[in-house]
Amino acid sequence: MASSPQRIVVVGRGLAGALVAWRFMQRGCRVEWWGDGTHSASRVAAGMFNPVSFRRVVEVWNAGAHLAAMRQTLRELEDALGLKLLHDVPVAKVFANDDYRSTWDDRWPQQHGVCQWASPGEELAEVGIDVLQGPSGVGRVHASGWVDVPALLDGMERHFSDQGLLQGRTWSVKDGLPEGADAVVDCRGVGAAEELAQVGVTVNPNHGDVLTLSTPLTGPGALDTAGHTVNNGKWLLPTEVKEGRQWWRLGATYSWHRLRSTPNAMAAEELRDHMVKALEEGGVEALRAARLEAHQAGLRPASPDRRPTVGPWPGQPKGILMLNGLGTRGVLVGPAMATHLVNWWLDGVNLPPEVQASRFKSVRQKVPGFQD
Ligand SMILES: Cc1cc2nc3c(=O)[nH]c(=O)nc-3n(C[C@H](O)[C@H](O)[C@H](O)COP(=O)(O)OP(=O)(O)OC[C@H]3O[C@@H](n4cnc5c(N)ncnc54)[C@H](O)[C@@H]3O)c2cc1C
Structure with a gap:
């Protein structure tokens, strides 16, 4: 391994590139950050993180370590860039039925790892989110929130631009190692x-749409989730108060069939139609009447084993x-992945086997003898 300071070129000005560029720079390397301005999923992502998988009510992969790495990296970036990037926002998961609630509540007698991030089921009246309806109640996750990814990228671009980097x-890979x-x-x-x-590494584009909405702060059309993200399979995230209105992100769709990053017009209605199922009458009216500020879409880089x-x-x-x-969870897993990459390259620390390319049989077949 060559000794530091090394000259590193990072290609791609999305979240992955930003995190890798940042981590190498923190280690004293001279980093150039390249991008060609083509579409970036990171520019449309809602940036949410959540250590709980709602499908099976379990912790997501390496939740504790990945949350810790994410918070550490975001603190560094907030300090260096002078920006507020990480916002803690609890999630209210609206239970679909009593069976789902039983699965959720059973985690506590089991002393399941998921309990450190969430609370047992509650009735809606107890949690004080009047706008919701759900006879089976809600479960709350308190270790969740969102990262303002576009602000992070803009801040990083300014930081690198100021230094001429x-x-x-x-x-493309056929260009090889840039000179020097x-x-x-x-x-x-x-x-x-x-x-x-x-070379046998599959990156499946997964198309997603997300809406940016705004509602009045009070009076007819106001929507109040008591500071929670509502999740009923889709999610409604309160982001900020701006221009005298409450702003929201509503998402997301998932499609393996749409291979372009342009928004799907049908998705705007689909998202509202799904979310209103979790709302009582006044909430339904407010969401239907919410002003559409933006409809964006992107292609998540997904891998077969997530x-x-x-x-x-x-x-x-x-x-x-x-x-x-990075798939659907770039915000939560990206910072730890960038640190693994940099520690492996600079210090020779082994990469976790579950992120090595050689875990794929297709890679071993197409590139015989390849070792991470
Ligand atoms: C609708 C939607 C909502 C999402 N919500 C969330 C969420 O709430 N939480 C979460 O964690 N994740 C979310 N994601 C997923 C998240 O966006 C991804 O995990 C993450 O942004 C992927 O980052 P990336 O840098 O790998 O890819 P990208 O952001 O796509 O970046 C790739 C970059 O490479 C550049 N590039 C491409 N080709 C070249 C080339 N030949 N030369 C130079 N540069 C090139 C592009 O211009 C781009 O800047 C969402 C995604 C979508 C689409």
Whole structure:
């Protein structure tokens, strides 16, 4: 391993690239951050994090370690950039039926790990979220919130631009190691999918739509979730009070069939139609009448086993690295992944086996002898 300070090029100006660029810079490397301005999922993401999987009422992968790494990185970025990026917002999960509530409540006698992040089921009257309706009650997650990813990216771009380290440049793996660089890190999200497929790493584009809405603060049309994100399969996140109105994000759709990042017009109605099922009459009217401020969409870089891939780019010479496959949970898992990559490259710390490219049989077949 060459000694520091190293010259690192990071390609891709989304969340993955920002986190990798930041971590290498923190370690004293000279980092150039490249991007070609093509579509970025990170620019539309709601940025939510939540350590609880609602499908099975279990902790998501490595929840504790990933939350800790996320908070640490966000604190560093907030200090360096002078921005408020992380917002703690509890989630009120509206139970679909009594069976789901039983599964939820059973976690407490089991002393399940999920209990450190959430509370047992409650009746709606107890939690004081008048706008909701749900006969089976709600479960609350208190270790959740959202990160303002576009603000993070804008802040990072200014930070790099001020030092002359931001470049509008395209790169592909056939370009190899940029001249003078010790390493290049491919953080191109779905932009790398075609090339990665050739070496057996699958990055599936997953299309998602998200709406930005606003409602009056009081009077007819006001909507009040008592500071909670509401989740009933879709989610409604209160973000900020701006221009005398409450702003919200409402999302998201998931489609494997739409391969373009343009918004799906049908999704706007689909999202409202789903969310109103969790609201009482006044809430339904308010959500229907909410002003549509934006309708955005993007392509999540998803992997077949829902784990990112971190480390050397299979079949390429030393120094060509990658971080991809952040999928639906980039905010929660990205910071820990960036730290793994940097500690592996600079210090030789082993990468966790579950994020190595060699875990895929397709990689072992297409690139015989490849080792992470
Ligand atoms: C609707 C929606 C809602 C979401 N909500 C959440 C959420 O609430 N919480 C959460 O954790 N995640 C969420 N996500 C997922 C999140 O967006 C991703 O996990 C994350 O943003 C992926 O980041 P990335 O940097 O890998 O990819 P991207 O953000 O897509 O970045 C890739 C970058 O590479 C650049 N690029 C591509 N090709 C080239 C090239 N040849 N040369 C140079 N640059 C190139 C692109 O311009 C882009 O800047 C959501 C996604 C969508 C679509």
